[in-house]
Amino acid sequence: MQEELFISGRDIPNIDPYLHVWHWPISVYLFVGGLAAGLLFFAAIVTVMGKADVYKAAVKNAVIIAPIALSLGLMALLYDLTHKIWFWKLYTTVRLESPMSWGAWVLMIITPLSFLWVFSYYSDVFSKFEGKFQLLKRFKFLATFENFLIKNRMNMAYALIPLSIVLGIYTGILLSAFNARPLWNNAILGPLFLTSGLSTAAAAIILFAKTKKEKHFFGKIDIFLIIIELGLITHMIMGFYAGSQVQLEAVQLLVGGDFTLMFFGFVVILGLIIPLIMEVAEYIGYKIPAVVPALLVIMGGLIFRFVMVEAGQITRYLY
Amino acid sequence: MTTSRRKFIKISALGLGGLATVSTVYNMFGGNSYLDAVVKQNIANKFKRSATYCEVCFWKCAAWAYSDDEGNIQKIIGNDDDSHCNGRLCPRGTGGVGMYSDEDRLKTPLIRTIIDGEETFREASWEEALDLIASKFKGIKETYGAESIALLKHGSPGKHLEHLFNAFGSDTIGEPAYAQCRGPRETGFKLTFGSWVGSPEPTDIRDTKCLVLIGSHIGENMHNSQVQEMSDAIDNGATIITVDPRFSTAASKSQHWLPIKPGTDIALMLAWMHVLIEENLYDKKYIDKYALGFNELKEHVSTFTPEWAYSITTIKPEEIRRTARAMAYASPATIIHPGRHVVWYGDDTQRARAMAILNALLGSWGRRGGFYFKESLKLPKFPHPEYPKPKWTWKEVSSKYPLAEMGVTTEIIRASIPGENDEYPVKAWMVAGTNLTKSIPNKRLLEKAIESLDFMVVIDTMPMDVTGYADVVLPECTYLERYDEIRSATNREPSIAIRIPAVKPKYDSKPAWWIAKQIGEKMGLADQFAYDDYKEVIEYQLKELGTSLEELEQIGVKNYPRKSGPLYLNENDPYTFFTPSGKIELYSQELKNLGFDPMPVFTKHPEPEQGYYRLNYGRAPMHTFSRTANNPNLNDLMKENTLWVNPKVARIIGLKTGQEVWLKNQDEIISSFAIKVRVTERTGFDAVYMVHGFGHQNKKLSRANGKGINDTELISRVAIDPIMGGTGMRGNFVTILTENPHKTI
């Protein structure tokens, strides 16, 4: 029998016996990051393709969540920092090799942009609110600003497409860049998180959609995305099984380990397969409340992030 | 323009002050590490360096203690000129800062009292505590005689109290380090070579070609210079042979590991002697010149063949022969290491004799790579009136053991029980620097003795378990806060080292010399303490030695040239050993006259029955017995001991690593606490192993209380060595309980 142990009493908080430096704020942030990226992507691409008045929810309603989500995510990130007072140092340098630096800068750009996008629909979406408070009437510069934004909406859309894709992929690349954590260190995680983010965004849009056409359209998109996501997950797990010793041990956490129930039960079955079946059924013609699969997909996305962050930190190269 | 000093101070103070204000602002925001570094840099050059020698264990390495203005000790670094450590302290020495900063330290004198019907301690002033002690001692002296007050001691504080005891007429002094530790080997080697092994052992490990460790676990015991020299020996390609039922760290670095069955070492050694003699591998010239009794030995071991030993020790005969030949090939640069804690099975003096005889056959005593002749400097005595002559001393108390050369602590303890030894009754104890509950086996005897005492004083730095039994507890300051005797230990070259306080004593603790002086004065013995500060004694002694306190404060250690002759035997000169015959006694007439075996024989010792495992214990390099269990730095390295269990045994009982179990010994004694299991291939099937010094019961030890098991409480069966009274402690067997036996249903 082999023994590997520390004999100098090493028991560092959050590092031993298993690494646990990143807690729920990071999982939440990855989730909202993907969600917001997806929402902004759909909003932008619908606008660019000229179908803004057809798919209204995508462009105006659901996308309100984006800036809220991004702000929540940023607050979660700030909460997780242990040396908070120096957070501004993130923006004193651009480090191309560090995905975290990429993320900091992309967020820096996309968050205000998402606020601007939502503000450009202010009089449209918040007409009741405006009726009461008359902000535009009182602050003339706001009205001019809104008009400016409405005129430049196409430009914003063009900007948002690449930015949102980068944001979506970055949440995955962030994890895959850590070669010390075998569960994360594979190239599929980036596209997988992007797909997951887009799929949760599509689900969110379904929730907000008012027209049947929009619901069906995004239902189809969601089906498409879920199938891709299932494919990527399969690919990822097969990749682990074909990998080195540490990767084999890593995948055992997900398959036949502590996280099997969470992963297969909540993420794959409840979060992907069942919504898929329900949406296909709805597509075929059965009557199924669209809310249910949408919520399941969103929940699945959130739990997926939690599982990856928690399980990934447990996997390691040594001991 | 001249910058007057006052102006200069003002400016730099402003600078620092300015930094300080900014730093408090930063502190509010939680980001002041950079400023910390700047301020520290300013102070870094202001660390004061004081000479001292370490007291965490008995090796007494000379060191420098670095302290700052606020009375914090930053670090302790070894003195480069000291042969005990060569500038490198062991982990306990480096962790000595924790001994000073431990907030669980004893802070004030405590006196036992009864509050609300409960026995407890109350804080008292030094005046009150010392008065009480002096009056009690005077009372016992008048009623029974000063001899009835016993001193059980260890380390530097013991020296001061020994002076006090001798001054008021008592020589009933003992230290557990003799009868509970190295006593048998001193007697065994003295009978053979005429001199004690001593401390540190005069083993020439750095030049040896073959090191044989029988039960000694160098590397887990952190005998500083020996570990360093063993490392040198490994670099030189020396052969290491380890005889140990457990795969110790030393065994992992050995070319030969003999996993011997516990209790059978003498058989192995007799077989080795047989091989050396029969195959003519012994050092003939050496034996012819220096030894006596060879023919008797040859006849004695003629039947002890390796095949005979195989059936007893489970070591294959080829292995016995192979290792004997390896030892002979390297001789005279071969060391059969005498070990240190040798009180195992009750025939330990004989086992030490066997080791000594083997060394003699290999010709290693007094040869390079074997044992050198050690020398120490004799310290001049600070003048004091002659001590009164006591009517009886430790000699009479230990008289049952004819060859005991120091007080046998267990006999002193027994004499405290009325009816056990009415000729030499002991009525009061002073315990200084030793945690009796962890060093003395047979807890029932110990507690019975303590119950019968009229008075008990304990002097310690920490609230160790033994303080719970005392009538008066006196807080001593640590070695970093006091003056002590000049260290003059035996080594290749004589040397002296001084200890000066690096910082002031913390809380209300006081040095042992002050305690001794106060008690002495209160007992009317002021003329024995003709100094106000122990510093004067040191100054006097250093002046007599041709140096001064100022010089030693600068260098810490001073080495002197040898005066007693060469390190090793000279081929051409004769040499007289300090034995009755003047030669190395392979056959001991002295033992024969006393009715013991003149040459070692193998006796079978009790073995564990089914379901029981022999309790083996040892050391860890980051702890010194129980002394350091609560030290914050060292506790961080090892918080508790674990029970080493072989995987096959674990499978039978159903144990997993990390599981908590309790132990019950053959006399139905159950351990107070639980211990975590470590399932490991490093131990055999018939024994379990744990590190000694844990399982503290005193709740005031916030870190050590309740962690691990105290192996001493499970040692109830004691095999006493009839020759010198050593208490053999390795004959206890335990069974493992997986359910908590203390839970009442």
Add this chain to the structure above:
Amino acid sequence: MVIDTLKCVGCSDCVVACQTENNVPVGYCRDWITEIVNGAYPNVELELKSERCNHCDTAPCVRCCPTGASHIVEGGIVLVTGNDCIGCGACIESCPYDARFQHPEGYVDKCTFCHHRLKDGQLPACVSVCPTKCMYFGDLDNPNSEVSQLLKNRKHKTLAPEAGTNPHVFYLI
């Protein structure tokens, strides 16, 4: 740094010395001792060694630090500037040796090869205190230095070479 596992006894002196030299709070450590036991009684093998940050050539912690607080200085030593560190934990996640930890004051801490002592010509605290003298420290670029000679003459290994970090701490086996 070169460490001889044949001489290390696992005494943990390097751990305590580092703590007292660098004011590492109790409960945290910049270096530690590992023990690996192989085989079955009585054919057992034991390896003891002292581990710490390996000051890698292609340090993933330096690569992924978003503020540049983790950086490499002359000599190949990886250091963390406390007040550039935001405590995001990315470097801790990226170290295959789990050598970094979050200091209670907020920034990320680890072994610095006692950089402040090297400037005065002293050795790192752990190397200078080790009682078995099993730790060696020197210039790997100098072919005549003790460390280079040791690597030339003895079998050695590094930890987790498959992680691709090119560590600078070598273990003689």
